[in-house]
Amino acid sequence: MKYDLSKLPSIKSNKLNLFAIIFIILVIFISIFSGFVVQYPPDEQLFEGLTMQGAPLAPNKDFILGTDLLGRDLFSRIVYGSRTSLLIGLIANSISVIFGTILGLLAAYFGRITETIIMRFTDLMMAFPALLLAIALAAILKPSLWIVALVIALVNWVQVCRVVYTQTKSLKEREFITAVKGYGAGNLRIIFIHILPHIYPTMIVWGTLGISTTVLLEATLSFLGIGVQPPTPSWGGIIFESQSYFLDAPWLVFFPGIMIILLALSFNILGDTLRDYFDPTQRGRS
Amino acid sequence: MINFLLKRVAYAFLILIGITFITFILTYIIPADPVRMLAGRSATPETVESIRQQLGLDRPLIIQYLNYLYNLLQGDLGRSYVQKTQVTELIMSRLPATLLLMVGAIFFELLIGLTVGIIASVKRGTNLDKILTTISFVGISAPQFVVGLILLYLFAYKLDFLPLGGYGTISHLILPALTLGITGGGWYGRMTRSSMIDVLRQDYIRTAKAKGASNSRIVLIHALRNAILPIIAMIGLDIGIFMSGAVVVESVFGWPGIGQLAWQAIQRLDIPIIVGVTIVAATFIILGNLIADIASAISDPKIRIH
Numbered sequence: 001m002k003y004d005l006s007k008l009p010s011i012k013s014n015k016l017n018l019f020a021i022i023f024i025i026l027v028i029f030i031s032i033f034s035g036f037v038v039q040y041p042p043d044e045q046l047f048e049g050l051t052m053q054g055a056p057l058a059p060n061k062d063f064i065l066g067t068d069l070l071g072r073d074l075f076s077r078i079v080y081g082s083r084t085s086l087l088i089g090l091i092a093n094s095i096s097v098i099f100g101t102i103l104g105l106l107a108a109y110f111g112r113i114t115e116t117i118i119m120r121f122t123d124l125m126m127a128f129p130a131l132l133l134a135i136a137l138a139a140i141l142k143p144s145l146w147i148v149a150l151v152i153a154l155v156n157w158v159q160v161c162r163v164v165y166t167q168t169k170s171l172k173e174r175e176f177i178t179a180v181k182g183y184g185a186g187n188l189r190i191i192f193i194h195i196l197p198h199i200y201p202t203m204i205v206w207g208t209l210g211i212s213t214t215v216l217l218e219a220t221l222s223f224l225g226i227g228v229q230p231p232t233p234s235w236g237g238i239i240f241e242s243q244s245y246f247l248d249a250p251w252l253v254f255f256p257g258i259m260i261i262l263l264a265l266s267f268n269i270l271g272d273t274l275r276d277y278f279d280p281t282q283r284g285r286s
Numbered sequence: 287m288i289n290f291l292l293k294r295v296a297y298a299f300l301i302l303i304g305i306t307f308i309t310f311i312l313t314y315i316i317p318a319d320p321v322r323m324l325a326g327r328s329a330t331p332e333t334v335e336s337i338r339q340q341l342g343l344d345r346p347l348i349i350q351y352l353n354y355l356y357n358l359l360q361g362d363l364g365r366s367y368v369q370k371t372q373v374t375e376l377i378m379s380r381l382p383a384t385l386l387l388m389v390g391a392i393f394f395e396l397l398i399g400l401t402v403g404i405i406a407s408v409k410r411g412t413n414l415d416k417i418l419t420t421i422s423f424v425g426i427s428a429p430q431f432v433v434g435l436i437l438l439y440l441f442a443y444k445l446d447f448l449p450l451g452g453y454g455t456i457s458h459l460i461l462p463a464l465t466l467g468i469t470g471g472g473w474y475g476r477m478t479r480s481s482m483i484d485v486l487r488q489d490y491i492r493t494a495k496a497k498g499a500s501n502s503r504i505v506l507i508h509a510l511r512n513a514i515l516p517i518i519a520m521i522g523l524d525i526g527i528f529m530s531g532a533v534v535v536e537s538v539f540g541w542p543g544i545g546q547l548a549w550q551a552i553q554r555l556d557i558p559i560i561v562g563v564t565i566v567a568a569t570f571i572i573l574g575n576l577i578a579d580i581a582s583a584i585s586d587p588k589i590r591i592h
Contacts, residue, residue: 261429265427
């Protein structure tokens with residue numbers, strides 16, 4: 001399937017897309033070059049980072065975003081926290097897109113018992129209160145970065161699986177599949193060489209949109225105290241640590257909160273644009 | 287239609303049985319041992335063994351499950367390990383708060399979503415549409431705890447006209463419900479906008495216009511009536527998202543519902559409560575899906591056949 005790249009909405013004409021791309025690049029940049037961006041180490045409890053009474057400092061000229069309850073520089077923690085968000089977002093979402101795609105392909109292509117088992121299992125997963133499941137697993141399994149990513153992937157693959165399933169179901173009835181079958185192509189060859197390329201657009205769209213879901217879920221788990229463990233900084237974790245003091249130090253909630261919203265928003269905007277591009281019938285509707 | 291309904295209800299019941307099974311298995315393959323937590327570190331092996339027998343944890347897994355299922359059908363969810371009370375009682379005492387929060391949340395979601403969606407669809411393509419669509423996007427992208435904390439800071443602390451948390455009066459309900467309304471309203475806004483745009487393109491809308499119906503009559507009576515079923519279906523599907531959101535929002539606002547109950551139980555590994563809340567929440571989700579199915583079947587008869 002060929003797509004006319006010139007039909008991609010031009011970045012200049014759409015300010016939202018431009019914003020989303022710039023913000024994502026910015027976050028990738030600060031997460032790679034964290035050490036060059038910040039002035040203080042993220043874990044260092046600075047003597048000058050607290051008032052005489054031991055309270056955190058509001059944003060000022062030494063600490064542009066202020067300091068946290070332990071006198072650490074909030075700007076450094078937010079910069080380093082971007083690694084947690086991005087890394088978990090990418091890992092968790094890649095796992096759920098790959099896992100969901102494979103299961104969706106298998107269920108639709110082989111039908112019968114394979115289809116029944118996989119699709120009825122997705123029905124079950126859909127009826128599970130996702131966050132409760134994630135919280136229970138994360139609380140029990142002693143969260144590390146990988147465990148958190150796996151838990152998130154575990155609750156997120158279902159939607160990808162269902163979309164891929166529906167598409168494969170109609171693809172496999174098309175003439176070109178009958179034709180390659182007639183030539184004697186094996187099942188695996190048909191699935192991975194002939195059907196899968198038609199699923200790429202879906203994988204790209206979900207690969208983008210899904211990151212925003214995973215970023216939000218990671219932040220929520222961290223906020224509940226069961227994300228990656230301190231002292232590793234994460235945006236949700238910063239808010240969790242400062243929750244008891246936030247009425248007096250609102251910047252500790254406000255700045256990491258804005259970062260979570262902007263990152264999730266950017267991937268949502270980009271994913272939405274890609275979906276419109278790949279599926280013209282949806283164009284202008286959403 | 288009756289046939290369709292019966293099939294859906296029977297299937298919903300099967301799914302519920304499946305949920306109880308998976309939840310049950312999950313809680314028993316976990317590495318943490320609830321008996322150890324109950325008995326404490328200094329307990330002798332004999333004490334641990336007697337607690338294990340008392341809880342029925344020494345019997346084969348499948349017997350434990352069937353036993354659990356049998357009790358469940360009689361409305362008995364077992365006894366909390368930590369609080370020693372009946373889980374059913376605990377959940378029942380917390381459920382009204384969560385349901386109240388749900389009603390409040392749906393109210394704000396619809397208020398925000400319908401307003402944004404209707405205005406955006408009518409003013410399609412204008413700057414107002416772009417602004418409203420962007421606002422919906424921000425709502426979707428905002429985590430509930432951030433919205434909740436910001437609302438708390440602004441309305442309860444700075445402006446000081448709503449309570450900082452707790453439960454009791456209608457003023458306690460506003461902020462938690464609004465938090466869920468803002469984050470969920472974005473979905474409703476987008477959904478309403480796209481289904482309104484679909485409807486506004488139809489011939490009968492042109493006919494109504496030609497007959498001289500006023501703009502507000504066309505939008506609110508002719509168009510909205512036909513765009514409303516997808517929205518009802520969405521409320522049904524939304525219950526799953528709500529059940530997850532309740533855990534976060536109830537913890538931010540100290541709202542004494544089943545979300546908070548579950549969260550406390552998870553920290554103490556109080557498995558009967560975790561299982562109980564999961565099953566109750568799943569029941570609501572399944573009921574919601576059923577409502578969504580029925581709403582879709584009414585709006586699109588083709589669905590009834592499949």
